[in-house]
Amino acid sequence: EALSAEIEHFVTGVRPQTLEPGIVRAILLCDLEGSTTTARTLGDERWADLLAVYGDTAERAVETHSGRMVDHTGDELMAVFEGPVNAVRAAQRIQARADELGLRARAGVHMGEVVERNGALRGIAVHLAARVMANATGGEVLVSETVKDIVAGSALRFQDRGQHELKGIEGRRRLYAVARD
DSSP: OHHHHHHHHHHHSSOOOOOOSOEEEEEEEEEETTHHHHHHHHOHHHHHHHHHHHHHHHHHHHHHTTOEEEEEETTEEEEEESSHHHHHHHHHHHHHHHHHTTOOEEEEEEEEEEEEETTEEESHHHHHHHHHHHTOOTTOEEEEHHHHHHTTTSSOOEEEEEEEEOTTSSSEEEEEEEOOO
């Protein structure tokens, strides 16, 4: 790539622009509230069966809303979407199915620039999405102010959850809970 850029510069006299490697995506993170206690109560075998059903449901919800599962380990998952409305709708579907299974899923959605390598997402936006999720309670979808601003005009409604210090993120950030339909 570097050699091609030098040849282009030599031939045209113009140095080609270098594109940044990031892309803007909506990031959804979910986990199950009280999973360790539930696992201990159910025992390993029943917990593994329940997680398998939950995982299948989560994958279908993500695919239904045009997302892609990036990581799914135990009771935690990360998915990526081109836009935040689909990420929120997928989170709501995951939570509804978790409720049916007797589980409480919490979710966080943020939109920002990420770097994708070998199918994995990296970048501050991923950390920010994780911090947003960490502030959610079971059955709640929290979003960053960025997401709220981007989806203006959609059917989504929000409740202000105030400003929060997010571990490792500079400055206070305003979070919003997605109002239930």
